[in-house]
Amino acid sequence: AHGAGRARDAESALGAEVLALRAWVEEQARAHALADRDDAPAHSGRAWAQVSIGSRECPGARCPFHDECFAETARARAREADLVITNHALLAIDAMNRSGVLPEYDAVIIDEAHELTDRVTGAASEELTPRQVERVARRGSDWLDDDASLALLDAADALRGALEDTGTGRVGAAHGGLVEAVGTVRDAARRAAGRLGRSGSRSQVEPERIAVAAAASEVFETAERMAALADADVVWVGEHERLGRWLTVAPLSVAGLLRAAVLSRATTVLTSATLTLGGSFETMAGRVGLRADERLGEDEEAPRAEPRDDPDARLPWRGVDVGSPFDYARQGILYTAAHLDRPGRDGIGEDALGQIVELVRAAGGHTLGLFSSRRAAETAAAHARRELPGPPVLCQGEAQLPELARRFAAEPGTSLFGTMSLWQGIDVPGDTCRLVIIDRIPFPRPDDPLVQARQQAAARAGGNGFMQVAASHAALLLAQGAGRLIRSVDDRGVVAILDPRLVRARYGPYLRRSLPPFWTTTDLARTIGALRRLSGSA
Incomplete structure (x- = not known):
């Protein structure tokens, strides 16, 4: 009964989410605007899948909704434009x-290019x-015979059982x-x-059949790619408390x-405030493919990249640091x-909470x-609220992020605690932000299968897997997080990093070279004094 209740809550x-997305789309249609998912209400991938189809499922000009389709309208405008602005x-x-x-x-100009490889990885994943396979069977039941439908349902059951019998993590030949x-x-x-792909009735277009055929093809191609266990791919089992395994x-x-x-x-121009890691463009150049000699064995099997270039080629490139208007x-x-x-695995410590206060x-x-x-953000917010009277401490998850950011900027003295979406997704110049606190160096999860695979590949190629993957990931996020402090020439303040590894560990100098050139100290009393003077002068 408890499990059934959780399932009902998840469906509710x-x-x-689906109703909120539908209302948003209708509002965009009334305004004759082109809707972009980035501007949609907060939603899960499952909700988006309910209101959208992939490009391979789209019937194109044969769709009865072709003339009012946002995507088709955007493509038509793009074909006539001299300048197209889109996303990664x-x-x-x-x-x-x-x-x-x-x-x-x-020519293409890629802004925020430090995010490019993660965005492309996501698009290529x-x-x-099991539910995806079952959905194809249900949608295709009008055109499939009983044997074909039953084969899909049996395959979904087999996949569900195998996932339950397999632990989370990377999948290999042993599984x-x-x-x-x-x-x-x-x-x-x-x-x-x-x-499903065979011709249906010649007297009418069957867009639903076309869409289901494309969905079946997508399941086939994905399963074929996974079953191959190619060296250029990483396959793993994930798990969600509500949604199960996939x-x-x-x-x-x-x-x-x-x-x-x-x-x-x-001709490609890549721009960002954080393209230099460890004081050099070389790491980013390797990630985006400008330095073939630092590849992780990817080129010979790069998925769907045609035509391929010479895998050992080096494209001519130039890195230019144009400086900053800020005197950090x-x-x-x-x-x-x-x-x-x-920092340990048990969450944020009492001493760190004391320093936050x-x-x-x-x-x-x-x-x-x-x-x-x-968990760390919520613990710190609860502790700060107990110990500090006065302006509120907001915490991510208590309201939608745009509302929290608006309150942070509008209400004097307010603090905002949160997780990864705040590291890069908030811009508050002026007196709103005098202090940025970072609880620990943001290394990727050590049990992340993709991170593990990339580190192993770098080590096999003779490199240092930890430095090339985990440390460079942390350096990028640290630079982005510290960059939240100084957003204009008049801003003043402190970035406080509560992780001693930044100065104690052997990789500390690499991480520090990735940060803006602030005046540095390990003296808490001096830092407290500077903040008090800044608070008093404001």
Whole structure:
């Protein structure tokens, strides 16, 4: 009964998300605006799947809703435009599929280019769930015979059972039962796609049949890719408390894809405030495919990147640091809590919580707290509320992020604590933010299968897997997080990093070179004094 209740709660939450998305789309249609998912109400991937279809499922000009389709309208406008502004994901889809999603272009400028490889990795990744296979069977029941429908349902059951018998983590040849189940899904989906793809009634277009055939083909292609266990891919089992287990496949690297399908296609300019890691452009150049000699073995099997370039080629490139209008050494202090204990797995420690209270009190609020987990943010927010009277401490998850950011900027002395979406997604110049607190160095999860695979590949190639993958990931996020402090030439304040490894560990200098050149100290009393003076002068 308890499990049934959780399922009902999950379905209720999903339904609410779908209704919110539908209302938003209708509002966009009334305003004759082009809706972009980035501007949609907060929603899960499952909710989006209920109101959208993939490009392969789209019937195109044969769809009865073609003339009012947002995507078709956007494509038509793009074909007539001299300048197209889009996002990383659409650029990635265009590069992967060579499908003409974007018009031909002579040059591309990629802003926030530090996010490019993660966005392309996401676009080149696929998921497979038993419910996805079952959905194809249900949608295709009008056109499939009983044998084909039953084969899909049996394959979904086989996949569900194999997932339950397999632990979370990376899938390899040793997981024979799961690989066999994925092969069963592949064969059933191939059979269904073939039957659904046959011509239907000649007297009318059947857009639903076309869409279901495309969905079956997508399941087949994903299962085929997963069953192959190619060296260029990483396959793993994930688990969600409400949604159960599923399979994901992602490319080991996207450097070859980017080099072949984007960088060698047209003049490309990549811009960002955080393209230098460890004081050099070299790490980022390797990630995006400009330095083939630092690849992780990706090029020979780069997924759907045609035509391929020479995998050993080096594209000519130039890195230019154009400087900053900010005088970081005069405008900001970087405080590192060198005398705290190293962060552990049990959450944020009492000593760190004590320093948070001291720092926030000295700053008079005006604090952006960036935490490595939701649990740490909630613990710190609860402790600060108990110890600090006065302006509120907001915590991510208590309201929608845009509302929290609005209150943080509008209500004097307010503090905002949160997790990863705040590290890069908030811009509050002025006196709103005098103090940025970072609870720990943001290394990726050590049990993340993709991170593990990339580190192992770097080590096999003779590199240092930890430095090339985990440390560079942490350096990028630290630079982004610390960059929340100084947003204008008049801003002043402190970035406080409560992780002593920044000054104690052997990789500390690499991380510090990735940060803005603040005046640095490990003296808490001096830092508290600076914040009090800043608070008093304000």
